[in-house]
Amino acid sequence: MQNITAEELKQRMDNGEALNIVDVREPHEHAEFNIGGILIPLGDVRAMQIDEIEDLKDKEVIVYCKSGNRSGQAAMLLETMGFSNVVNLQGGMMRWREVIK
Template sequence: MQIITAEELKARLDAGEKVNLVDVREPNEHAEFNIGGQLLPLGQIRNFETDAIDNLKDAEVIVYCRSGNRSGQAAMLLETLGFTNVNNLAGGMMRWQELYS
């Protein structure tokens, strides 16, 4: 698992780069505020329900949650499931909102 900072991710998004964002929070958290990631809660990943992103196994995937804890767990799980390039957003949405809201 690699780490990406909010600043690095924001710069890539601002440059128009297409990134594969996966939000591992719960639906209510995603509805409240998100940065465009595909919703795939950590519980689903724990149950090996990753069909929605299985096409990204060989692509870069950036996972995020509220603080970086759940997404860290998700990143490790995804790696055990064969995902080869997983990045965890350091500080999660708390850090993002601190910098950009």
């Protein structure tokens, strides 16, 4: 599993890159604040209910959560499911909100 910082991700977003971003928080967290991407809560990842991203196994997939812990777990699970390029947002949305104004 690779990691990306909030600053690096924001720069890539600002550059207009087409990114595959997955939010593994709960729906109420996603509704409160998110940076885009597909909502697939960690519980759904654990249950292998990931149809929305099944076609991304050979592409970069960036996962995020509140602090980076759940997304780290999700990244490891996705790797065991055959995803070859999973990247975890370090510090999650807490870090994002600290550094991205």
